[in-house]
Amino acid sequence: MSPYLNQIKPWVSVICTSYNHEAYVEQALQSVVDQTYPNVELIVIDNGSTDGSADVITRFVSRHPAVRFLPNPTNLGLNRAFNQGLALAGGRYIIDLSADDVLLPNRISLQADLFEELAGPYAVVFSNAAYIDEQGTETALHYPVDEHGHTRVKVPSGDVFRNILESYFICTPTMMMRRDVLNELGGYDETLSFEDFDFWVRSSRHYHYAYLDEVLTQKRRLADSMQSQVIMPGNQLLRSSLAVCYKAFDRCTAPSDYKALAKRIRKLIRKAFYTEQFDLAIQFGQLLQYIEPPGVLTTLILSLSHLHLPINSLYRHYLKWRRSPQSPYPQVKLV
Structure with missing residues (x-):
């Protein structure tokens, strides 16, 4: 990562964590390679998958040798696996990509450009998202939009600490985060079962968030997703x-x-x-x-x-x- 290039177009690190995503991980990784933005590094962690995910990733890396691949022999938990990637990341900005989601081609370019334009203590740029099913068919949007593609609802921006406490209004995989803020916070809390609410609480107290009114990510909803787990007895998410x-x-x-x-x-x-x-x-x-x-x-x-x-x-x-x-x-x- 050339310091000179980082001044012109800052590097963005995409950390992709995979666990039993054999059917989707190649599409997720290809969506990073297909970005219009020039300075992107991709770090992939397979978190002890028991299906063929690691083999799919290995074949992908053989075609794209610049990709860094960490195969964990056992599942270390989502937060610890992400922190493994964060320790290797050299980008000014970070994207946490689940191996079943998809980045649209201009996502990194638009978010990085907005970050560079922002003044003040901004730590996160987030956007609208499309929800897709197992087959990749779009089923809904995170925020409803009008005929011009602009959201019909007022999305909090700037100081969002109170909004974070009230409700889940951010589609987590749409976030681009400043690496120095993640490092300041010590990365994700590895004692927790999930990352977003904790990161929002800890970061939004001192930093601002900016909403970019574009659909830039496809978020896949699966039957065994975290959203479905939260309604089951004994789940660790509520704890x-x-x-x-x-x-x-x-x-x-x-x-x-x-x-x-x-x-x-x-x-x-x-x-x-x-x-x-x-x-x-x-x-x-x-x-x-x-x-x-x-x-x-x-x-x-x-x-x-x-x-x-x-x-x-x-x-x-x-x-x-x-x-x-x-x-x-x-x-x-x-x-």
């Missing part, structure tokens, strides 16, 4: 969320921050209850009481948590019905 909520609590400075965090905690109490993680629901409730009284509905859910009701099967049947075309209330949300 990680509790740890992040405590981090967020320590970083709140204004009444509006605490109010936003309380709103998030109430949602997580319901999710813990529906997944029969009753002890976790009560722990979320204890954190909520540091901020404000739980309220009637949340108090009821916390009381029911002591009864250990077998509710998860009913909850999953409800979610399946809600998503079906026959449902008269497809937009009703229980969580």
Whole structure:
């Protein structure tokens, strides 16, 4: 990586983590190679896959020898695997690419150019995304758009700490991040089961985010995705969320921050209850009481948590019905 070239067009490091993505990893890697931006390095970590992912990556690297490949013999967890790549990355900016997602050809160019134009403490540039299924067919957009392709909703930008606490509004794989900020934070927290909420909380307290109003990434939704795991009993995602909520609590400075965090905690109490993680629901409730009284509905859910009701099967049947075309209330949300 020439320092001279890095001044003209800063290098961007794409860290692609793969675990049992044999059917999709080649398309993900090819989407990096096909970028219109000139200065891109690609680092691939196979995280102990038990399918043919490592073989697919090996063949790809043989055709593109500049790609760096780290095959882990066992699964080290998503966050630790990403940190392996981060330790090798030399780019000014970082993209965390899942091996089942796809970058559109002009993504890196547009995001890197915007980063270079920004003034002030910006750590992240993110964008709109298209959701695709197993076959690659587009099924939805993260943000709805008008006839000109511009989002119809107001997307938070700048100081987004309070927005981060309130809701998930960023499509994680669309982010481009400053490497120095990631290094300052020590990378992803390897004690957690997922990365995005924690990174958002820790980075947005001191840095700004910029939204680029373009569809630049295809995010694949699979049946065994993390989104589907969060509704299952025993999943570790909610326990990680509790740890992040405590981090967020320590970083709140204004009444509006605490109010936003309380709103998030109430949602997580319901999710813990529906997944029969009753002890976790009560722990979320204890954190909520540091901020404000739980309220009637949340108090009821916390009381029911002591009864250990077998509710998860009913909850999953409800979610399946809600998503079906026959449902008269497809937009009703229980969580």
